[in-house]
Amino acid sequence: MRAVKIGIGLPNQIRDVRPDVVPAWARNAEEAGFSSLGSLGRIAYPGVMDTVALAAAAGATQRIGLISTLLLAPVWPPVLLAKEVAGIDAVSGGRLTLGLGLGGRADDFVVDGLGPRGTGKRLDQDIETYRSVWRGEIPPGCDNPAVPEGTREVPLLFGGMAQVSFDRVARAGQGYIGPSAAPGLIAPLFDRARAAWQEAGRAGAPHLVALAYYALGDEERGRANVHDYYLPAGPEGARARAAEVSGGADAVRTTVKAYEELGVDELILIPTVDDLDEVARLADVVL
Template identity: 30%
Template sequence: MDFGISTFVTDEGIRPDVLGEALEERGFASLFLAEHSHIPAGRQSPYPGGGELPRVYYRTLDPFVALTAAAARTSELVLGTGIALLIQRDVLHTAKEVASLDLVSNGRVAFGVGVGWNREEMANHGTDPTTRGALMDEQIEALKAIWTSERAEYHGEHVSFDPIFAWPKPVQQPHPPVYIGGESPAALRRLARHGDGWLPRSSTPGDEIRRVRDWLGEQGRENVPFTVFGGAADEDVIRRMAEAGVEHYTFMLPTRPEAETLAALDDLARLAAAHR
């Protein structure tokens, strides 16, 4: 099992270029960045973690800008979104952003997506929360068409466009892997149909990890990679995930200034080395 980092990059923490270089120097394989376009002042949706919404949610940098900065200071680090809120995004702009990042990084993008939880945030983008799953399924299909076709077109209930030209095309073939976040039945159906990888949280039981692996195999999807998103620095959890066959484990890194972050990364690097 290999190791990476999941985090929120904000205007108050370590710069993304410095972070990316520090991760590669310490042997980490990936960086997955969270996304929130904004937080509505009148939010009613409860924070899934319970209690007050953490400050970092209000201050996230655009993940593609931040990952581009990290790409410029690294050569091997996988550059991931964890997760991009695809249902709040224009599919044509997103196709170009992902392909552009894949091009400038020489094929290092992992595109993690999810439906999100903040209904007021969705509504401000014109997204109907009740149909967000169906929307995202069509968006993923449309993205793959744009990335792989010289003349792409797509016609669905929620996404529709006539033939278009869209460059650049991604470096990775046939396209950057699309990682599906979430453990719900709907997320798993999406994983089986559209996903190139799975982003379960570290709270997912090992038996469920194995069940999903077997279930995907029954559908001819034996080789879907699993990356644990936002895992704790807990040896028991790491062992449980390794025993369940997870290939990649990302630690949740708190958002702190540079010196504090580098010290925390030193500790996580030692833990990763003991279990790699």
Template identity: 40%
Template sequence: MDIGVGLPSVIRGVAGETVLEWARSADQAGFSSLATLDRLVYDNYDSLTTLAAAAAVTERARLLTSILISPLQANTALFAKQAATIDRLSGGRLVLGVAAGSRPDDFRASGIEMGGRGNRIEAQVAEARAIWSGERRGFAGGIGPSLPAAPPILMGGHSPAAINRAARLADGWISGGGGVEMFRHGVAAFRAAWQAAGRSGEPKIVSLTYYALGSRADELADRYLSDYYGFAPPYAQLVLRNAAVGEAKLRSTVDALAEIGCSEVVLAPCGADLEQLKELRTVVGK
């Protein structure tokens, strides 16, 4: 199982240089991916812009949106061009994880209807792939930059509709931070849907897992997750209960995910201090 790390770009008040130092250090340490979370109405950095910056200071790790609320990207042609630019500048390292989103304030602030967002994702993925294939769009040809291959697309979500959509359209599925048992049930449903859709090959299956280490681990996890998921307090408590807080919980969570068949776990920090990354390296052997 690959082990990726989330960048602290969604933690309130984090300095830009800290985000880039995380990216540099994690890339040099050998983490498989550098990941961003997405949200509009929050004190965080934009996901795609953050990955573009990370691409400039890294060489090896994949650049993963885990996940991007892609229905907020209303101009699919522009979105596809931005994604292709990151992919080209990074040497083909972009992996797009997308999902429908669940926070009404994000949609209200963007002026986009929340209803119908699942259908919009389907149309968006089809259009983006057509653009990346070089489909002609005007007298000058297609929308560049041209790519040797389209970025892989993963889809998130635990509802039956989201899982079936991922099985039909995506290259794999991303589980949210609800813990090992939520992941276990989601994987079973996704694999069944993958087979029912007549898909061949092995899909990529990713788990987003929050972690906190050190003497302040409980405080960091409670403060961050209660704030970030404050729009849905019961879910915030679910995520907090299942976060990998402390070395023992982190080790047992990683082991359990690997046993279930996780392709990659993305360990998202609850604190922005670089000590969190250093301690993580010690625990996971990076």
């Protein structure tokens, strides 16, 4: 059983997060030795946009990886997102991995003409647009490329639970990001990602990233924040997500071991409060 890399999320989607905590959080995480900084994507919620959080983290750090877990791709005009992502990646020195999802809440789709229907087909088209922009091709209606010469193609990971999501991983990505839920519930999804990869004839194996919420200080407040974030899914779903928070050092260690046994490459532990001390507390438990 190989050791799983341990990353830490940014607190960008905690209700009424203090935005100025993001750069300090990122610096502390890098100094502690975490593998990556993750971000959550949501528009219709009083947090910090994931692209902004990742850009702040890129500017505040030098070595730690950056990963969006997950950015809601179809809510963005694709040329605009490709340019944003290219800029973040370049500022970071090529440390960004772009994790993409479809989004499931209608209120996140705030751009006219980009609604919550047909998102899978739109994402598949958008992926080609992203890569065209990153290659320096001139977007339709523009007089110039959107990005500087030498922009790299940012690696893509995908989330989702439908078969088309796993097919997208095998066709267009470098791996799969599982949803934040109990390891036993997520294991079949990682198996499906591996199977789709093999069926597509890809060499090696997909890069597998797991997500789990944690609380080491104020566990009650952490669970309440997770409940609040998922309340649009209904009271029962929100209670279930809050109950899945790994509260306390022993629970966090158990979660890490469970994902090691599943053979994932990286586990991003997502904070449930914006208390800077949560970075050091987590490092003491898992690093």
